[in-house]
Amino acid sequence: MTVTVATLGFPRIGPRRELKTALESYWAGKSHAEALLGTAAALRARAWAWQRELGADIIPSNDFSLYDHVLDTSVMLGAIPAAYGWRGGPVELTTYFAMARGGRPTAHEESCDCGAKHGTEGVPAMEMTKWFDTNYHYLVPEFASGQSFTLASTKVLDEYREAKALGIETRPVLLGPVSYLLLGKSKDADFDPLTLLPNVVAVYAQVLQALAAEGAQWAQIDEPCLVLDLDDAARSALHGAYAALHEAAPGLRLMLTTYFGGLGENLATALALPVQGLHLDLVRAPEQLGAVLAKAPTGLVLSLGVIDGRNIWRADLAALLEKLEPLKGREIVLAPSCSLLHVPLDLTRETALDADVRSWLSFAAQKIGELAVLAKALNEGREAVTVELAASSAAAEARRGSRKITDPTVQARLLAAGPDLARRASSFPIRQAAQRRKLALPLYPTTTIGSFPQTADVRQVRAAHDKGELDDVAYEAFLKQETARAIHWQEEAGLDVLVHGEFERNDMVQYFGERLTGFAFTKHGWVQSYGSRCVRPPIIYGDVSRPAPMTVAWWAYAQSLTAKPVKGMVTGPVTILNWSFVRDDQPRAATCRQIALAIRDEVVDLEEAGAAIIQIDEAALREGLPLRHADWAAYLAWAVECFRISASGVRDETQIHTHMCYSEFNDIMAAIGNMDADVISIETARSQMELLDAFNAYRYPAEIGPGVYDIHSPRVPDVAEMSALLTAAAAKLPAERLWVNPDCGLKTRGWPEVKAAIANLVLAAKAARAA
């Protein structure tokens, strides 16, 4: 039986972030929809052809999206909230982007005086949240009881036909109906989204029938919910949904795709579904293969996710073959563990990387190549790929033995570290008294979260510096000018605790990684975070240490310009870890402890330089939670310990802030309390301070800055709105423990909005003090 190679999804943004450029140009009214759609079609064509050239036999379609594939699924199902004014028929691009980004006037509308009421202007975007435990964000489907669904987009079919017209037979990808519903939310309390399943499945049935009629042999149907803790209702929903889909399109074979973990106790459910193929993530859960082989019905095609779709390490192909060769004779497909959306596109462009490190890596394109080698070895024997296998083994061997990955000093320091390293000298009440004496801040102190707008100007100057077109002196002078402006403006605005603005940072993780040993960086290794926004996650390949202070000079410069306290600003160890590609040759906790020590050194240096307040951002601590509850305690134990290591080197009177911008804290309140920060700023503006109930219920002792300005929207909240939020907060917590701040950093906003919103925020704080 021939072993084939499949991909489950390919990066969408393009080798030169062509999609980002096209989207942002269209949004700015600088180009028409045709140009955007043309770029999108060219990117799809390139991706299909490229995957084929690289050796993929089964190539996905409908994995592309102009913004987000969960949003595309909502659009396919006509699940478009009433606010967006859709009245049936094809969904316009303006409606689609209004759902994604909030309603804005189009270029035409901005300049027109026709007096017509413009559809979505001013309507907020749909909620966005993290896609499982990745740094990709999806738009949360919004449901109401009794909601109806209708086939509102032919995208799946269109893209299947588009590929076919280019001579490429694809396997269309759909997010499965049960995962789709479980990823959504309803404003109605106690609403169960699975009650909508029959209506949703009816639309899926239409889509599958249409694909079958068009000639599709297979469809890939993603049910990542199968790797979560599911209750009986969800399992029974899966049975019902797939029975109905099989009945509707019996001729179309379904590859049920699971990823980001193992099936665990959901295995029996998955194996009982009337599907013809099952994809397993054998990188995160290699142990499940034995059970699946033992229990899978004959004839079920197994798709084995053996190449890591979530990380960038080159595989040891000979070692993988040891495991795969015994499966010869069974119908198997080899695939990455999940969609390649989460890794950069192509390593060959990274010519500036250290040659050794580069030889240990594999990006999306190289991963398909690795799968092709494995398939060839299984189909034709190892001798057919001797050279490739030897190169893979040599790289694995070189990485294991490399002196670049070990630093005995770091390892010795960690071994010597006792429990005191993760403990502040005194308890919170003693620290709080010392900090109050030192800082003498007013009631309801005002501050911001750290970054100010990363304007096109700032990015272009940095790009010029990176390319060598601007020397260090000129670049530093520019950054100083921006910082000074920000400090003077904050003083005028009347903020109590200032920030330097983070103008020198390309990204809150990348900036630190670039200054730590054991990290490598790509030039083009962009990974989509949401919509047109991308990040270049650092690669942690070796032991981590901090050769020199990373932020002290910028803090000191900012503080030299004002008598008000300027917060020292660092990214926390868990966030650096969770937003990087992490070495896979030691436990993540061990790598995180090394980063924690490096950040601790920075925090101590900031204190020594005179910083009275230091913020350690842990935006990604919550999202790093394992997908299964059973694994939470172990993760939280080391994650909290690492934060505490980074924060505990300072004196009582030095105030440690932390910031977390995702609001689902209810189930990890104990861990948040154990972080033992003096002040925490959190996202709450959109949930009307509901979150504070969880802090109260847990008896959280320290100070809290519940965000009163939702920075994810360009809208400027007025004083009354922020005052109402503060009043709501003060009804839940004593005023002496409240801070007044936005939800998150202001890097994605423009200066006019920021200035107007912060002026209102200061007025709201003053009104609260007076009250």
Ligand SMILES: CN1c2c(nc(N)[nH]c2=O)NC[C@@H]1CNc1ccc(C(=O)N[C@@H](CCC(=O)N[C@@H](CCC(=O)N[C@@H](CCC(=O)O)C(=O)O)C(=O)O)C(=O)O)cc1
């Ligand atoms: C808080 N968030 C973050 C996450 N992950 C991170 N690693 N960092 C985060 O801040 N995850 C959760 C959220 C996600 N939110 C965002 C928000 C905004 C962005 C974003 O704006 N990304 C930028 C790229 C940022 C960056 O690396 N900038 C560099 C390079 C800038 C650049 O593109 N330069 C151009 C040339 C300059 C020009 O002409 O404009 C080039 O290199 O070609 C920098 O500023 O130096 C984006 O553009 O997408 C991401 C996640």
Ligand SMILES: N[C@@H](CCS)C(=O)O
């Ligand atoms: N200090 C960072 C935190 C973002 S989560 C910022 O302000 O952008």
Ligand SMILES: [Zn+2]
């Ligand atoms: Zn934030």
